[in-house]
Amino acid sequence: MHVGVAGVSLTKILLNTILVPVIGTTGGVLSSAFAAYAFARIKFFGSKFWFSCVILTLMIPAQVLIVPQYIIFKKIGFINHLTAIIIPWFFGGAFFIFLIVQFIRGLPIELEEAAEIDGCNKLQTMILVIFPLILPAIVTSSIFSFYWI
Numbered sequence: 001m002h003v004g005v006a007g008v009s010l011t012k013i014l015l016n017t018i019l020v021p022v023i024g025t026t027g028g029v030l031s032s033a034f035a036a037y038a039f040a041r042i043k044f045f046g047s048k049f050w051f052s053c054v055i056l057t058l059m060i061p062a063q064v065l066i067v068p069q070y071i072i073f074k075k076i077g078f079i080n081h082l083t084a085i086i087i088p089w090f091f092g093g094a095f096f097i098f099l100i101v102q103f104i105r106g107l108p109i110e111l112e113e114a115a116e117i118d119g120c121n122k123l124q125t126m127i128l129v130i131f132p133l134i135l136p137a138i139v140t141s142s143i144f145s146f147y148w149i
Helices: 010-040 047-059 062-076 082-091 094-105 111-117 122-133 135-148
Strands: none
Touching: 010 047, 010 082, 010 094, 010 122, 010 135, 047 094, 062 082, 094 135, 111 122, 122 135
16 A cells, blocks of 8 residues: 555655755755855955855845746756755855854954964864854754755
């Protein structure tokens, strides 16, 4: 006896319901955290311009992006795959980047200077010093991301 909906087993439905939000949230929040650290602390050419572009994407309704995403995913061959559902969430979101940037800007720069004196590079500083301090913003972003997905 086959239990499910529209020919899909209940096990597959539950697995998809768990996999998509967990993978999407994990990837999205982590990539948002790294992007936020870059925008908040690393000075590079055009950083203010690119951060403004990220903030401008907050004004684009999600409904406007559905058709172009479908066309791109159809050309790539992602139609009828979980990849098409996970990819849009996996590379961060403007809201989360903005939230974490503001949180990082509230942290004293002296903590990173001390880590640099101790021999840490930017990646080590992010993982060992900043990441534990921004856990409240990470948890908040994770909750919102999981709910939205």
